[in-house]
Amino acid sequence: MTSWFDHTINGLIIGNIYALLAVGLALIFGVSRLINFAHGSVYVVGAYVGWVAVSVLETPFPVTLLIVVAFTGLLGIVIERFGIRPLADAPRIAPLLATIGLSFVLDQTVQILFSPDPRAVPMQVPNWRINIGGGSIGVLDLLIGGIGITAATALFAFLKLTKWGWAVRATALDRDAARAMGVDVDQVNRIVFAIASALGGVGGVLVGMYYNVITPTMGFEATLKGIVSEVVGGVGNVPGAIVGSLLLGLVESYGVALLGTSYRNLFAFVLLIAILVLRPNGLFASRRQLPPEPMTGTFVAPSKPVNLPVPLVAAAAAVAIALPLLIDSGYLIQTLTNAWLYALLGLSLTLVAGTSGQVSLGHAALLAIGGYTSALLASNLGWPVWLTLLIGGFAAAGIGTLLVSPAFRLRGHYVSIATLGIGEIVALVILNWESVTRGPIGVAGIPPLSLFGYDLYDTNAIYWFAFALMALLALLQLRLLSSHLGRTLRAVRDDDIAARSFGIGLNRYKGLAFAFGGFFAGISGAFTAHMYSFINHETFNTQISVLALTIAILGGMGNVGGAILGAVALIGLPEIFRVAAEYRILLYGIALLLLVRFRPQGLLGTV
């Protein structure tokens, strides 16, 4: 039985590591107004550089730390120079998307270099423990605490006492004014990214030693935890980030003590949503402030959408329908079936993120809701699959909209963070609600797709069914866009304040967009579940959410034809060229980076 003292110490240690991440995120937000989703990947790189230093070069601890600081600091400078700076004048969500692309690239590179298997980082400090009262503190605990305090003090001294520290603070207050007064803002950004990344890298090594295990995939969670800490403390607030981190560490530690390890992240994300809804400016926010003007929450580059001539679209559809009869390749047909299902997801997200401007990063949760609803109704109650498909769509629409509704009052980056958190919560509920979802085992033996009482096993039949559904719903979406709702949603996206000033209630229309889009995603998830006959909590993960966003951006935000084209390009092409799975994620990351940088309006233009 571990004592409360131990839980408190554990919480503070974890909090300290979160703080190393969150302080960096807060510094970067301060000068760049950017939430850096690649931050956790830098932490992974730090952990692996540390592993190489300890295991291969066999360096002593202080040298290990120095190597990590130097390497990740440099990485930060590279990220700033090539990933962020070129996007200085782009809409604010653009650099955020770029950092997501970067995180895919970094994580995947680490995975390709070091294999996805977990590795142990040898601890370089003695394993003594000091007994205090009912618990104990280890040397590593003290070391992590010491490094945290030292880093915070050094950072404080740097910001308050040095010339560049002043420049950083001036840039954070007003970038343009700082530039006008002769501050080299680029240099400030470089310094901040270097410091932030070095702190993140140190966090990676320490956590590797603390848990004695590192994996290439641990970066995503680290990013999320850093962001949660930062939001709790108030985005961009450095001391707030430290307090928020310690608070998060304690909440998680006590939560785990009460309910068990699998609830750790649930506490973190529920805390995130609670803070976003109740105190979106963080616990230490000053008085209420006017929303900034003009709004830049959207990622919609002004462009004339390409007008696809109707005969061309009809011809493409005819080819798509005739394809199974022309080509005898089950593999190709299966791949394209997948592409149609991703097109449904792309249509859903292009409506929510493109047309309505709510850049959702948790869209895979809608697939999961649809998939689980349909799979469970069909397997447990034996309902016909055509009906459960429909119910899956409605469930995703209803439950999804209800879950996201607290985020309707948020804008810009906060929408993305909140939807990401809500998506994680859905996955964690599926994992932990074993009596209904069968927990980590997942749902196996899901009945096959069926239509009019006939089970569909034939690859071609499933292909036609998927295509017909997708085409039908795409037409429905076109009809929506040409109605008054089309202009209303786009008005909300372009300027929500002006829209409200003309009587457009944001809750109502954001809700409609999520419901309509949720239905599409739910159908797609349900279809997938019956097609594969097995799903679990990892079937619809965050990578799929990001892939959906890449599809929407590639096609052109809000563009119906674009979403379909984007799905065929991103799902079909890598499959046809048989790109290995780990390179495929790398490819998605690079595609996202290049798109945001060079063609933000996508292939067919934004609508």
Next chain:
Amino acid sequence: MNALVPNPALDAPHPLLEARGLVRRFGGLTAVGGIDLSISEGELLSVIGPNGAGKTTAFNLISGLDRPDEGSIRFNGIDITGKPPEAVHAAGLSRTFQHGRVFANLSVADNVLVGAHRRLRAVRPPWPVIGPLAELALALIRPPSVKAEEAALREEVREILSIFGERLLPRIDQPAYSLSYANRRRVEIARALASRPKLLLLDEPTAGMNQTETAEMLEIIADLKARGQTILLIEHKLDMVMRLSDRVIVLDDGKKIAEGAPLAVRNDPAVIEAYLGHGGVGAAAAAGPASGDSVRLLA
């Protein structure tokens, strides 16, 4: 609650808009420090003052974009103090924005149609709870009543745009981001008119316009006024204010320093001082009737 207190400054017994003791502070700065303001139906009231006088902040308080720290606002018989912008709009108030806030990716026609959003009846049944779903269903199914409503509104959009002559009509299907700055301001006004507001708030409608365009805008506003439209105007071009206004309020440093007929305000020493600073008072007074012109030039 204050509506019953008689106010000798008013001509009409029931003002359409009545704001009392509005205060808004930003940290240590008092942007609006106790402003009273009222406007009767059919009136054109101008608010002038140097930059930073609190004009736009006062506008934001009235239109619901910002909440006053103190004071009350009644509009059309309803207390709208601290109400959100959609509620204020529902009560019958439409506004334009100082820096122009058109929907950049929407066409001119769609921008104006958004202005008529609240007038959509057939497609927005006022049912509780299921109203939004009914709206979605009607938008997708489009029964004849919905089609007719949309067609009628599109016809009306052309009429509204025609008050700007050939400025906007040829560009009706172009996205707003492709318009000139002046044209975007016109779209904003058209959008506000499409809502058929009881009170129209215009925040510097001629900012960034040249002389010809300003003269044209003056004609348009005069025309709206002649049609009985109640208008609250913020404007820097005093010339225009003098010609259009029934009444003028002068703000300086968050406070009302003068109120009255255009000519009286124009020659008010406090106003001249606010615009020219202390050094200018003697000179402006000595210049006599010409002082108005010097004010305009400097403003």
